[in-house]
Amino acid sequence: MRSIERIRSVGRGSINSEAAPLTKGPYKLVAAVMIWIWVAFNALLLIWVAVASVKGSTDIFSQARAFNLPSAPQWGNYVAAWVDSSIGRAFFNTVAVTAASSIIAVLISAPAAYALSRFQTRAASPLTSLFAIGMGIPLQATIIPIFVAYQAVGLINSLVGLSILYIAVQTPLTVFLLTGFFRSLPFELEEAAAIDGASVLRSFGQIMLPLARPGLITALTLNIVFLWNETALVLYLVQDDTRFTLGRSLLNLATVATYTSNWGALFAGCVIVVVPVLLTYILLGRHIVEGMTLGAAK
Amino acid sequence: MTNRTTESNTAAQDRTATAGTRWPSRRPRPGHGLLGNQRNRLFWPFVLPALAFYAVLMLAPTVVTVWISLNKWRAQGDPMEFVGARNYVSLYTSDTFRTAFWNTLDILVVCGVAIFVIAFAMTIALREMRGRRAARSMLFFPYLISPVVIAIGLGLVLDPSGILDRGLNAVNLASLAKQWLAPEHIFFTLVVTVIWVSTGFYVLLLMAGVERIPQYFYEDSDLAGANVWQKFRHVTLPLTWDVVTVAAILWVINAFKIFELIVAFSTLGDAPPLQARTLAVEQYYMTVGGRIPVYDMGRGAAVGILTLLLVAVCVVLIRRLMRRERIEF
Numbered sequence: 001m002r003s004i005e006r007i008r009s010v011g012r013g014s015i016n017s018e019a020a021p022l023t024k025g026p027y028k029l030v031a032a033v034m035i036w037i038w039v040a041f042n043a044l045l046l047i048w049v050a051v052a053s054v055k056g057s058t059d060i061f062s063q064a065r066a067f068n069l070p071s072a073p074q075w076g077n078y079v080a081a082w083v084d085s086s087i088g089r090a091f092f093n094t095v096a097v098t099a100a101s102s103i104i105a106v107l108i109s110a111p112a113a114y115a116l117s118r119f120q121t122r123a124a125s126p127l128t129s130l131f132a133i134g135m136g137i138p139l140q141a142t143i144i145p146i147f148v149a150y151q152a153v154g155l156i157n158s159l160v161g162l163s164i165l166y167i168a169v170q171t172p173l174t175v176f177l178l179t180g181f182f183r184s185l186p187f188e189l190e191e192a193a194a195i196d197g198a199s200v201l202r203s204f205g206q207i208m209l210p211l212a213r214p215g216l217i218t219a220l221t222l223n224i225v226f227l228w229n230e231t232a233l234v235l236y237l238v239q240d241d242t243r244f245t246l247g248r249s250l251l252n253l254a255t256v257a258t259y260t261s262n263w264g265a266l267f268a269g270c271v272i273v274v275v276p277v278l279l280t281y282i283l284l285g286r287h288i289v290e291g292m293t294l295g296a297a298k
Numbered sequence: 299m300t301n302r303t304t305e306s307n308t309a310a311q312d313r314t315a316t317a318g319t320r321w322p323s324r325r326p327r328p329g330h331g332l333l334g335n336q337r338n339r340l341f342w343p344f345v346l347p348a349l350a351f352y353a354v355l356m357l358a359p360t361v362v363t364v365w366i367s368l369n370k371w372r373a374q375g376d377p378m379e380f381v382g383a384r385n386y387v388s389l390y391t392s393d394t395f396r397t398a399f400w401n402t403l404d405i406l407v408v409c410g411v412a413i414f415v416i417a418f419a420m421t422i423a424l425r426e427m428r429g430r431r432a433a434r435s436m437l438f439f440p441y442l443i444s445p446v447v448i449a450i451g452l453g454l455v456l457d458p459s460g461i462l463d464r465g466l467n468a469v470n471l472a473s474l475a476k477q478w479l480a481p482e483h484i485f486f487t488l489v490v491t492v493i494w495v496s497t498g499f500y501v502l503l504l505m506a507g508v509e510r511i512p513q514y515f516y517e518d519s520d521l522a523g524a525n526v527w528q529k530f531r532h533v534t535l536p537l538t539w540d541v542v543t544v545a546a547i548l549w550v551i552n553a554f555k556i557f558e559l560i561v562a563f564s565t566l567g568d569a570p571p572l573q574a575r576t577l578a579v580e581q582y583y584m585t586v587g588g589r590i591p592v593y594d595m596g597r598g599a600a601v602g603i604l605t606l607l608l609v610a611v612c613v614v615l616i617r618r619l620m621r622r623e624r625i626e627f
Contacts, residue, residue: 027526031423039436046439048461049451061459108347115344119337127345134356136609138554140581140602142359144366144595147586151374168355171348200336229444231558232578236586247446247558254450254565270447277442285435288442292499293506
């Protein structure tokens with residue numbers, strides 16, 4: 001029960017702090033001002049990048065026109081980024097890799113988390129800890145043998161190879177999140193299903209999975225956001241620019257822009273990377289916040 | 299894996315445990331054994347797919363990395379030569395590595411302290427602030443953005459012809475204007491950036507903890523005339539201690555991951571300057587990174603193992619240092 005309440009309170013936020021009287025004192029005021037300055041900076045930077053993405057490349061860092069709005073939006077920057085600089089191809093690469101890896105990671109983690117949290121086997125507890133350790137293993141400790149092995153079997157420069165690794169990297173977190181969710185579901189439902197003669201598979205597929213849907217969405221959303229931005233493994237494993245994902249492609253664009261001064265396209269590229277995350281945050285922000293705080297609020 | 303010694307059981311439970319099955323559990327649930335046998339047969343089929351991915355692509359490579367770190371090896375095609383601890387000795391005597399090592403620890407400690415102080419200060423203020431959910435969302439958003447975009451976006455601010463230096467010149471503070479991304483200032487810029495990007499996440503974590511504290515604790519303290527600091531010291535901190543512990547562990551894990559941000563800050567040159575090197579960056583340019591990769595896999599593996607050990611030591615230390623009697627409320 002406690003854990004369900006906790007999940008609810010994390011998800012919906014303030015349950016009990018609404019009636020708080022504003023304590024007098026300089027601290028509250030100073031802190032509030034600082035927070036709003038911080039918030040304003042974040043918002044302005046976002047807007048600034050968006051404005052730069054439709055400015056003429058020579059205007060962005062120009063002495064005279066840096067603070068001016070463009071007289072007409074230069075949508076050509078987006079064409080330059082999408083087509084000429086292959087952000088378009090990188091976008092589809094990223095969508096494919098992110099979608100495949102996030103979904104498969106949840107698909108294999110859900111049954112594992114279910115078994116680990118609900119089955120009364122000796123191995124369950126040590127295996128749960130073993131998965132949890134995975135969240136702390138830095139990629140530096142695993143990447144070298146993976147690089148060599150991928151080279152040997154031809155998975156360097158392969159989006160499939162990258163996806164397989166992504167699934168493995170996201171599995172510990174996904175198992176951890178889902179274990180928490182399954183644990184919070186009432187046992188009585190499964191018992192009732194068993195009494196009615198439902199098999200374990202059926203009770204998992206038709207009772208527990210639908211009940212754990214918010215948890216599955218949370219895990220999926222977190223995987224998507226993490227993998228969308230993942231660039232480190234791509235730096236190690238992908239050198240062929242037709243196989244670049246967005247972060248890597250943007251790095252390339254930045255390097256090129258330092259020679260060509262095509263800054264407009266670079267910031268257009270930034271917007272293309274950020275907009276899907278922004279949309280996800282607006283639509284599924286509750287799930288992101290919930291997933292990210294779940295481990296801590298235990 | 300199903301070794302009896304892997305889990306501490308009471309003698310009573312051991313007696314009821316027959317081969318492969320074990321119930322009742324610590325908290326016996328009536329009627330739970332109904333599914334028991336069928337469940338236990340399905341345990342491994344349920345767990346194996348996830349375990350396979352995890353074991354093959356994370357656990358096994360970690361073990362292999364230990365072995366590679368004891369060899370001199372320039373990747374595929376080059377015969378491995380066992381050199382014992384020589385890679386580690388070579389790192390210990392390397393100035394570049396030492397710089398990267400201390401930079402990493404600097405980030406861990408300096409950014410860590412700053413992030414937690416600011417995050418707590420913000421959380422306390424946010425608790426009673428109007429529009430706190432909107433503020434929290436905006437504080438947290440940079441954490442969700444690709445570090446590559448963060449670095450490029452900040453370029454608009456930090457470039458010599460960017461907003462910051464331009465603004466400082468305009469208000470006659472030209473002496474404060476700097477080449478923020480030049481080697482001599484890049485580390486400072488990096489530290490501030492990491493604090494800026496990460497703080498929102500820890501505000502989110504701490505707020506989740508603070509929102510669980512019943513309001514009457516604060517009402518009581520108000521009646522007793524407690525000030526902001528006293529309420530923090532005697533209510534907020536003790537009641538969010540578990541959250542703070544987890545947050546600290548997450549910070550350790552995240553701090554060692556900082557990598558793309560540094561690469562993206564230095565897209566100009568071949569590799570980030572020495573001043574901005576961390577262990578992660580160092581390993582990349584020691585192995586497959588840069589225009590002409592060095593492929594020094596043995597030393598790179600040693601960096602990886604040292605990173606892993608540092609994470610482990612920090613996590614254990616945090617757990618030890620922060621262990622307290624759990625407060626139920």
